[in-house]
Amino acid sequence: MPIAKSNPRPGSDNASSLSDLGAKITHYLQAGYPGLYLVSPEVQRVEAELHAIAQALDYNLCFWSVVAGLVESKSKKLHPAQDPLEALQTVEQLPEKSMVLLKDFHLFLQDPNPVLVCKLKEVLLEAKTQSKTLIILGCRLCLPPELEREITVIDFALPGKEALGVVLDGILKSAKLKMVSGESREAALSAATGLTTI
Secondary structure (H helix, E strand, O other): OOEEEOOOOHHHHOOOOOOHHHHHHHHHHHOOOOEEEEEOOOHHHHHHHHHHHHHHHOOEEEEEEOOOEEEEOOOOOEEOOOOHHHHHHHHHHOOOOEEEEEEOHHHHOOOOOHHHHHHHHHHHHHHHHOOEEEEEEEOOOOOOHHHOOOOEEEEOOOOOHHHHHHHHHHHHHHOOOOOOOHHHHHHHHHHHOOOOOO
16 A cells, blocks of 8 residues: 655645645546545645645545535535445445545444445445545544555645744734744744644
8 A cells, every 4th residue: 555645835724725745636636546545633634635636626525424424515515425335325426526535434444344345445446437536534544454455545744844834923913913033933833843733
């Protein structure tokens, strides 16, 4: 299973520009990869990145969760498919050039149901011919051996000092505060290392 690591950039939270990771995901989509697995606890940051990619490639972007079901982001059309198997069946009905973010889907793969794994493999095989990509999002990697060759794993790294600096500047601006010195800024960014942008 190929693993790619991201190098965060300041614009990674901005839906109007693609980060290095966004460019990698774009290349995977254009190359016809049907399954990606993003390892990240930052759901909002991942969603913003995928919105930018969908806009750049003119893809139909959908989000699935066990609570909401499958939602198409542009039309806000809701497919009431809370069950993971129903979600995969719904993916088959989506138009070509669709990207589907399966939130917390890894929870269904840690002790997988054989029917679910088989259906996921079928959907991935069909997705190759229809420019569809399923993207599993989880805070940790949990992939059964049966899917290791079907899905490409991407480690969505935490933001670095540069990206955190953009967030810090936004906080200071909105609070109408000024950083006392460059040393204080560096200390604040060092303290924030390892945090998410949220």
